[in-house]
Amino acid sequence: MNKILSFKYIVLFASLFLSVTTVNAQFHIIPQPVSLTAGKGSFVLNKNAVIGVNKETEPIGKYLQDYLNQNYGLQTTVKVFDKIPANTAIRLNNVWSNAESAYTMHVTPASVSISGNGAGVFYGVQTLIQLLPRDKSPVLKISACTVADQPRFGWRGLSLDVSRHFFTVDEVKKYIDVMAHYKLNTFHWHLTDDEGWRIQIDKYPRLTEVGSKISYYAKRGEFRKLDNLIDDGRDGFYTKDEIRDVIKYAQDRFVTILPEIEMPGHSEAAIFAYPQLGCQDSTGAKHRVRMLDPSEYTFKFMEDVLTEVIALFPNQYIHIGGDEAEMVDWLKSPTAVALMKREHLKSEKEVQSYFIKRIEKFLLSKNKRLVGWDEILQGGLAESATVMSWQGEAGGIAAAKMHHHVVMTPLPYMYFDAPQANEDLEPIGWNPPVTWQMVYNYEPQSKELTNAETEYILGAQGNIWNEKVPNAQHLQYMVYPRALAVAELTWSPKNEKDIERFGWKMKNQYGLFKLWNFNARLPDIEGVDNVITNKSRFKLTLNYPLQGAKVRYALNGKMPDNNSPSMPFPVNINVPLKDSIGLRTFTTWTLNDQHIRQTASIKRVSIKPAHEKVAKLKPGMAYEVFKTGERDIAKLQDEKPAETGETNLIVPVRPVSEGLINWVKIKGFIKIDKEADYELTTGFEVSPALFLDEVPVIKMGLNTYVEPQKALLHLKKGVYSLRGHYIADKVNENQTLIELKIVGGEKLYPKFYLMH
Incomplete structure (x- = not known):
């Protein structure tokens, strides 16, 4: 996958890092x-141009x-x-390459040439x-440039x-369209679950x-109330002709469709249609049934279903849930x-393994x-199975160590049904927020995998439940820009x-989103942060990257709305600060009248005067590590640390037994050589507690x-x-504890200001 391009007529340019400032x-x-590589001049594409x-x-x-x-309404001609x-x-050349999906592109003032094989030209x-x-x-x-490109992973997915x-x-076609624009190539189509069966099966x-x-039967009282939904759901299904149409549409965009038929759980819709599929209860108890009974009737039923699914979908994989x-x-x-x-x-886990292995044997015969979610590891993994690791990375790591192919799609990072910002300000979703960052x-x-084991990682995938x-507009909001x-x-x-x-x-x-009428969530205003300050005035300029955007803001802690007065960016805030103020922003843009809200608290504090002299200071911070089950830091006062040392801001994460955590305490000084306004932050994704002179x-x-x-x-x-x-774990491993800079300047080096 990481081979160098070897086009017959094209030389691959060396990999080149390009920063925003140089491009x-x-x-x-x-x-x-x-x-x-940037070139000189531009190519002008006019009407009647030949492709x-x-x-x-x-x-x-x-x-x-x-x-x-x-x-663009631009008429061009395609000639073979x-x-x-x-x-x-514009020249689109098919040339041989030993790197899948690779391409080169040359844009000069005279023409555009794109060369590659198969998907490469499309990319x-x-x-x-x-x-x-x-x-x-x-x-x-179009600006002149030369590009040589190829993908890192073969599986670049969205569900x-x-x-x-x-x-x-x-709506599905538009979803696939935008995937393809960003070179995502696997569309995981979750077609069945408890709340609906969406694919025609003739038998x-x-x-x-x-x-x-x-949802129709739920309203009639013949099916359970759909209590997880925000409404009554949307009914419907795809005919086989519609499935074929979508498959052809995806193929034309070099997107492979992975169909998922859930089993043995998440099968309530199928059981509602055919009750004999459901798991029987020998006690006679009546309860919600989502599990398939592992009967010969069930296996014959699912084999019949999969036979029709396989006849529709030409791809290599079938996802069976699990x-x-x-x-x-x-x-x-x-x-x-x-x-x-x-x-x-x-055990029942071995029944799960038996069920999956029987389905695997059938699929192999076809x-x-x-492909299954990481629970298929339980009771023994099917011999040829590919694992989608969703419950964190552990299942994927275990499968890769067993030399099984893996698609990484772990909580929380790859779950786009989570909010994209503060939960109180976003549409309702599952799980804590997941930002694009x-x-x-x-x-x-x-890092737990060897170089050989990493070869079993096929790629990664973003999921949306x-x-x-x-509706589609809401779907687009949730998936983008995170899918980028x-x-x-x-x-x-x-x-x-x-x-x-x-x-x-x-x-x-x-x-582009505006051009495509695509409702991606708007970007945040940068700098709307919770602030601690010892200054008597609060100054902030609200800037925004989208031309024509407007903002409504308040400093009294009350959120503006569509009826509040709006103003264009930039907006300069410069107000006296005696205690605290609550900044609230309500940003709008032309795209589908969408808005986003942000909040920040600005609090004034008093910092004690600097100590002029502290004897025998050494660079770095002193730290103590406590291996404990106690989650209240205040109760560690009398405990002895398991480890002490000095750090340059990265404290090594030490393994602990199950049920224990690593508490880390740090202590020292910040040495200031020049009076100025400073900004102090943390590089931790999940922040530590930091006190400056006990504030x-x-x-x-x-x-x-x-x-x-x-x-x-x-x-x-x-x-x-x-x-x-702070608690030291994998979340903050190798992240920087403290970052300090003069306001408007570069970050300072810790070795010059951290002492103990």
Whole structure:
């Protein structure tokens, strides 16, 4: 996957790191290419331009022709050549490469040339699309450049749950369209669950006659109340012809569709349609049944279903779920108990393994491979199974160590049904907030794996579960821009990741979202942070990256709304500060009348005068580590530390026994050599507690991306006492505890200001 391109007629350019400061502002490409070199001048694409193709690239040429016409009203011509003439405006060349999906692109003032094999040319076209202007102009100017590119991972995925709320064929196609624009190539289609069966199965028509109309039957009182949904759900299903249509649409965009048919749990819709599938209870108790009985009828039923699914989907994999199975139900099932006795199974987990392995054997007989959630590890993993690791990374790591292929899609980072900011300010969702920064910082290849074991990590995938997502506009809001982070972390080289550059590029995508009428969540106003300060005035300039955006703000702690007076950015706030103020912002843009809200607390404190002299100071901080089950730091006063030492801000995380944690206490001084305004923050994703001369300046336990904190302090020359504490674990491993800079300047080096 990481081989160097070896095109017959093209030389691969060396990988080149490009920062925002050195690259022409046109190059805000996501995902970041392996190599990008700016050229001189621009290529002007006019109407009636010719897109030259060969037989293999003709469909891609027509795709580009349609895109230019639909989005810009630009009429171009596609011509097929055996050898494309050099003077053709846009040339799409199919050439051999030993690197899958690789391409090169040359933009000169005279022409555009994109070369690659198969998907590579298509991905080059997506890069070209991102270089086009955002406004609908009859003349399109593209900056000259040379790109050589290829993906890091072969699995770059997004899921879509259509079982809780149904999405139409056109809505699914638009979802696939935007995936393809960012080189995501695997669409995981969650077609069945407790709340709905969405795929036509000829042999069992009640699956869609009844199982696709759960909300209808719930309203009639014939099905349980759909209590996890924010409404009554959306009924519907896809006919086989509609499935074929979507598959062809995805194939034209080099997107593979992974169908998921849930079993043995999450099967209530199927059981509602065919009750004999449900797990029987020998006690006669009546309760909600979501588990399939492991009977011969069930296995024959699911094999029949999968036979029809396999006939539709040409891809290599079939996802069978396997998650959250209520396996204890089997212990009361006469069928399951008899199965355990007959097959010498010792526990319900081994029944799960037996079930999955039988389905795997069937899939292998049809030349398909099984994918399941990480619960399929329980009781013994099927021999050829690929594991999707969702309950954190542990299942994926275990499977990779067993030499099974893995797709990393762990909580919390890859779950887009979580809010994208403070839960009180966002649409309702599952789990604590997950910001785009948290997604971007995720690394699919764990340090716990050897180099050989990392080869079993196929890639990563973002997931969305739609109990709380009632329509396509809401879906787009929840998935983007977080999906852009998935695109870059699965495509771009690991050593090319740059979160500041990505943030800048991400904000430049909103012109495209507007062009596509796509409702991605708006970016936050930067700098709306919780602030501790000893200054008598609060000054802040509200800037925003999207032209035409407006803001409504208040300093009295009350949130503005659509009826409040608005003003364009930038906005300068400069007010006296006696105690505390509550900043509230309400930002709008032209895209679908969307708005986002932000809050911040600004608190004034008094910092003691600096100590002028402290004897025998040494660089770094003193630290103590406590291995304990106690979660109240105040109760550790009389305990002896398990470890002491000095640190340059990174305290090693030491393993602890199950049930124990690592409390870390740090103590020392900040040495200030120059009187000035300083900004003190933390590099921890989940913040520590920090005290400057016993004044709390950073509050413990807040996610820095969800509730950012900083101290803005005017400090005189001298020494200030500093202490703090935090729980050391994998979340903050190798992250920087304290960051200090002069306001408006660069970060200072810890070795010059941290003492003990």
